[in-house]
Structures are given as structure tokens and as C-alpha cells.
Amino acid sequence: MNPLDHLVEPQEYPPPPALAAQAHVAGRAGYASLAAEAEEDHEAYWARLAREFVHWKRPFRKLLGTQNAPHYTWFEDGTLNVSWNCLDRQVAEGRGEKVAIIFEADDGHVTHTTYAQLLAMVCRLANMLKAQGVKKGDRVAIYMPMSVEAVACMQACARIGAIHTVVFGGFSAHSLRDRIADTGAVLVLTADEQMRGGKALSLKGVVDEALALGGCDAVRAVIVYRRTGGQIPWTDRDHWMHELTAAQPERCEPVWVEAEHPLFLLYTSGSTGKPKGVQHSSGGYLVQAAVTMKWTFDMHPQDVFWCTADIGWVTGHSYIAYGPLAIGATQLMFEGVPTWPNAGRFWQMIGRHRVTVFYTAPTAIRSLIKAAEANPQVHPQRYDLQSLRVLGSVGEPINPAAWEWYHRHVGGGRCPIVDTWWQTETGAHMITPLPGATSLVPGSCALPFPGIAAAIVDELGGDVPNGQSGLLVIKKPWPGMIRTIWGDDARYRASYFPAELRGYYLAGDGASRDRETGYFTIGGRIDDVLNVSGHRMGTMEIESALVACTELVAEAAVVGRPDETSGEAICAFVVLKGARPQGEAAAALAAQLRTWVGKEIGPIAKPKDIRFADNLPKTRSGKIMRRLLRSVAKGEAVTQDISTLENPAILHQLFETH
């Protein structure tokens, strides 16, 4: 039976008929026929889409390769160039004068870049990279602000087969150093400064600091995009991007690469202290980024797409740097922050640029709800949002109240919301409604994208019946999937394909399916990974950062607690080397440690609560009782059995926040 058959309950929102009539995937029947096609022949289904959505220089004959499972391959004997697909092909098909990127700067200044212009820019940059000796397979670190130049740098790497690793501009010098060192990057592309909320923040200065920390011996040069013209330190290894590209020709032959050639590495948090370099392919990744771009957002040629993510996260890779360009779409890109000059900025920009498809994170929505409640001037109903057709959500579960507000006040009650579940590792959307095909249930990401074998199982990989929760897994390989963790195949296998799970991909989320509709609801992480404002943070990473403050900290344990705006908040329990501080001294030390963590990882990792104790609650065998700490962090009465606790007396200390 089609899982959509039961969808008749009143709290559901069926697809708007006019939208469904024109949709790429239209109605239940449209979804069902694709799902059936994939069910019948998984590989042939993806191969059909791979041929439809991507131009291959040498057509593939191989589909899924399992020889080296779970290091799967897709379309292995095919060759392609990702930037050729995103740019040259669009120009060749008559979209040279079409706007690829509308860019709005922090101060409101707008520029339009056509496909032809973007292609010329990418070619110049690619020629510059070649002139710097960058070769196919070399790694290039990108630490840049939201800008057309940043997208062009990513595309320029793809053009010559170099592997980029974009580091979010909010990460600290330490985090940047770790990523440059782990990838062995030969170049760093950065900017003098970035503009956010009217303030200039240094980027080049952070790169200098990162390189000074050592371990980045492969770096030959730092190339600087001039964004602000602010004063920055300069050394012999630095070059201005505009000076190096000025003399470069506007044409650059693409390097045709094998489908499995890595397109990029992107670091994400896991359950150990060390972030994982998620390695993505060129062919399979592009196929899934393009297909999901078109179907999940039901993109048509006239659409203006806006994804508010930063290019430093996977959302900014798949739905800014690659997906929209791969289907020849027009997109809006924004440099600044949603609350500056006021919290109406997003709504104002949607009206100004006639945005039709808007993709953002629940955290942003929740904070804009708060802002609109406090100040009616920035309520979306004060703005012209008539152009919107489809809304999207990503990064964390969207609570039904925020969903309803988004639907009613932003979407005017007429725009479907696609709640897209996926991960850095999956490359593209995995479980999501399709706007013209799926009835929506607030809080649920609905059904697997056609061709994605998502399921819920128990610890031994056995299917869990609908209505019960379990582990979210993907039973069959998919084209956009992670290929390995850079330099650590063993960790890849252990993290994602644990022996007990019958070869299924373990997502790390808990989930359940509706008894009747089979709709998925994501519960949250089952490992020591937190989701703070849609940003993934490992508790061990923050613990390592805290204990790295060797002068002060003896021991630290970090847990998450629910937070109304950010989803989860970071709560740290710290044992100091000296005596446990009280009152103002404690507050001052907490502030000092927050700053420290900000310097070690980045401001997003700063704990919201810090509590000091003489020691941590441990079992007699020395294990920290994290479950108990989670209850304490929530402010709940402790219901766990504390008879196994070695040191029950410290419990009361743990409740004091600083």
C-alpha cells in the first residue's frame, strides 16, 4: 500500500492544487511511481537520474560498486567536471545572460552576476590556482565570507580537480589550523575581513594566527580577497586575489575527473574530540544535489531561490555553491545576519528580490518569532511576501508551533514547508516532503526522498514497527553519500557501519514513524553530539577544549539541555585545579572559560551554563554519569539511581549555575 493513502487527518496540509498541477513530482501518484521505480531497480533509477541531471564527458557503464563496501562507488567509470555542469553547460543551453547570483551585502548593496560572468570569474580563479601550482587532488582551504567570490573559489577548485575544504568563518584559529593540517592544504583562500551586522571581523588575521600555530607546512601561499580594504597584517606568503587574477584569461579548460574523484572535504563533529573530514565524490554528489534541488523545492526556471545557510556548512555547499547552479537557477545570497539593521531583514529581502523559494533553519525562525513578538514593526505581516511559493526548513527538528507560525505568517498559509532531514554525510536531502506531492504534518519530515531506503531499526538492525522509536538507518547506498573520513577509513567504518547493523548506514539520530502514515519524526542524536542552533557540536570536542586550559581546569564534562531558541544549549561541568570558586569569582572564571572555548573552537561552542564542582558524579568504576548530568542541566529532579555513585555528596553543587 502507498504510505500516503491514509493521509486524511485534519491537522494535515495537502499540497496546494495549483502548485501540485505544475509540480515536477505531482501528487501522491507522482511520488508513488518514483518510489516504485526505485524499489524495483535502485541502481537503474539513480542511473536514469544521473544521465538526466548531469553531463558526463565519458558516460558511465558501472552503476553501484560494492567491491570495497562500505566504501561504495557510483558511476565509477564515468568522467565529468562539476564546474562545467554548473557553468559552461548553463551558458551553452542559453542561460549565459540569466542571473546566477543576486548578492546582497551586509550594508544592503546589491550586485547581479550572470552565468556568463560567473563562468569568466571562475576561469580566472582556476587559472590563478594553476599558476600557484595547484594540481588535481591537491587540497585548498577556503576561509571566506559569504560572497560571490567564495562560491567562485569553490567552483574554481572543482574546475581543476582540486579538493576544497571550506572552514566556516566563525571558527577560531585553532579549528582552522586543525583543518588545514589534517587536509594538508597547499593554499589558503581568505578575505581581509568579513562584514556582519555592520561590524568588520578579521579573517586574514585569523589565518595568520592559525598558520603560526604550526603543522600547516604544506601551505605555500595565502590569497586574499579584498572585501573591506581594512588594515591587515601582511607577509611574504600573502597575495591579493584581484592582483593575481587580473592577468589571467577568462577561459580555462576544465579537468575531467572520475566520478569518484573527491569534490570536497567538510569537517563535522562526531562523538570523539576530533572532527571528521567528510569526503564527498564529484559524480554521485552532483547528481543528488541537482535532483533534490529541483524536486524538493520544485524549482522552475522563473524561481528565485534563497538558502540562508553559510557556505561553511553542508547546506551552503549543496544548496548554494552546487545545487542551484547545477540546475541553472537564480539564487539570492546574503552576506549579513537576520537581525541587522533589524529583525525584519529576511522579510524585507524576500520582498525586495521577489524570492519564491526560501530555505532557512528553525533557530532563525524561532528567534524571528521572538523578535516579532517584541516589536510588531519587524513582524512578517508588515512586509510583502506575496512572491513566496515554497518554504523550507533544515538543521534540526522544527517544533509544531514554529512550523505553524512560519506557515501562516511567512507563507501566508499558501506555501508548503519542506522539512528536510539530512546530514553533512548524506550530501543532500534524504527524508523530506515534496511540495506538490506530500501532505504536510507539522514536526514531521514526512517520507524518504524517492530512492532513499530510510528505515528505523533496533540495536541489531531488526525493523521496528511504526509507532515505536529506534535508530534511523539507510539500508541501501545512495549516490551523494560520504565516501570515507579523510585519512581515517577505520573510523568511517566504525562510525557509520557498525558490525551489528547488517551493513546499514547509521545516521546517529533516533526517530519513529507514524503508525498509520509511516511519516518520520526525528527525535535527536543518539550519540554525544549536540545540535545548537542547527550547528553540530561534539560534547567531547568542548570537553577537550576546556581541559586544554591546563592552568585552570582539571576535568570537564559537557552535556546538552533543551533550549527554547537554540534547540539545545551547551552545559559544562568543570572541576578546577584550585578551590571551587563562589559568587563573583565563579562568574568571572566562567566568563574566562567561555572566552577560552571561543578561542579554541569558535564562539558557537561557548557553553551557555558553566557549573563548578569539587568533582564530577562518577560510578565506582570511574565512569562519569552523563545521564545524571543531563537531568541536572535541565534542572530536573534527579530520578536516577544514585546508589552506584561514588561521591553522592557533590550532587547539590552541580545545581549552581554561573
Ligand code: WT7
Ligand atoms: C544533524 C545533521 C542537514 C544539513 C545541516 C545540518 C539534525 C538536520 C533535520 C531535520 C530534524 C535534523 C539531525 C542530523 N537535522 N535536519 N529536518 N529535522 N533534525 O547538517 O551538521 O551534519 O547535522 O542535524 O540530528 O543528524 P549536520
